[in-house]
Amino acid sequence: MSAAVFWTAVASMVLLAASLIAWPLLRRAPAGGEAADDVRRAENVAAYRQQRLELEAAHGAGSLEAGAYAAALLELDRRLLADTSTPDAAATGSSNGRALLLATAIGVPLLALLLYRQFGAHGELELASMISGLSAPMAAAERREQLARLVPLLEAQVRRRDPEGGYRFLLARIDAAEGRHAAAAALFRELADLYPDDADMAAQAAQTLFLAEEGHLTPAVRALAERALAF
The missing domain is CATH 1.25.40.10 (Tetratricopeptide repeat domain)
Known part of the structure; x- marks a missing residue:
């Protein structure tokens, strides 16, 4: 497997996970006291989309390495899940849908990290963190x-x-x-x-x-x- 194919696959999995996380949030309709939470979640999702576009532009321009790009997407995915989670969020959708969402949200970053280590690229995570710092x-x-x-x-x-x-x-x-x-x-x-x-x-x-x-x-x-x- 070439490095380009590998990182494309990782980035695609991360984008899929983020889509599965964002989709039920976008579909939720405001109701009663949940209106403020819905507005906050919508703002978080909008910010996520904007940051993802900026990352894609930087990667496309060649100013962001593939490894750092995938790591940044993982971090965006994690933050989106944390920012949009509420105690009652699991009440929407079927139990199978919730299980898929949870498995994807947890499994994709874990799988990507395992792939980093398998292909000897886990050092890029530490580098990306230090460079960002x-x-x-x-x-x-x-x-x-x-x-x-x-x-x-x-x-x-x-x-x-x-x-x-x-x-x-x-x-x-x-x-x-x-x-x-x-x-x-x-x-x-x-x-x-x-x-x-x-x-x-x-x-x-x-x-x-x-x-x-x-x-x-x-x-x-x-x-x-x-x-x-x-x-």
Whole structure:
């Protein structure tokens, strides 16, 4: 099974689970004191749909790795179930329908996690969580500590599996920001070869290599710069 087929299957299962969860919520009609709960549930479902569209757009644009995309969908699914659950929610539908809903809501994330481990991709869950955490406000010392923990995980993931180059790109940016210009240049050159029509990759490779060469305009730096300007 290829990685693309695997992640497509996982994402499809997650979307199916979310649909089964959302469908009975959308069908419920407001009645008496339940009107406020119905409004809240409708707002949660609408927010879920919007966030899912944003994730799909990011994944389609190539800015979100398949593993992180599937992990984010799982988290959205979990939050939707938690936000829309009420003590009397199980009173609607048949017992078989409730059993299917519960089994799907619990089973799909569990199955996806098992598949992560089976295919050696469970490290992407931890990576996705750490990368997401970097966007939260924190002290400079704490951010440096988080980056120090993130770098070896990124390096391990790059060695393990990074067909789209997303992890290499993030690692290269961190290396460049930390002054590890030679390491950043090596990664950006790999990315420039992976995406030969991307002028920005060639430009960043040229810039970091120039810094790694201590400001000397070597033939390799010149070639990368000319390649970037050719677009």
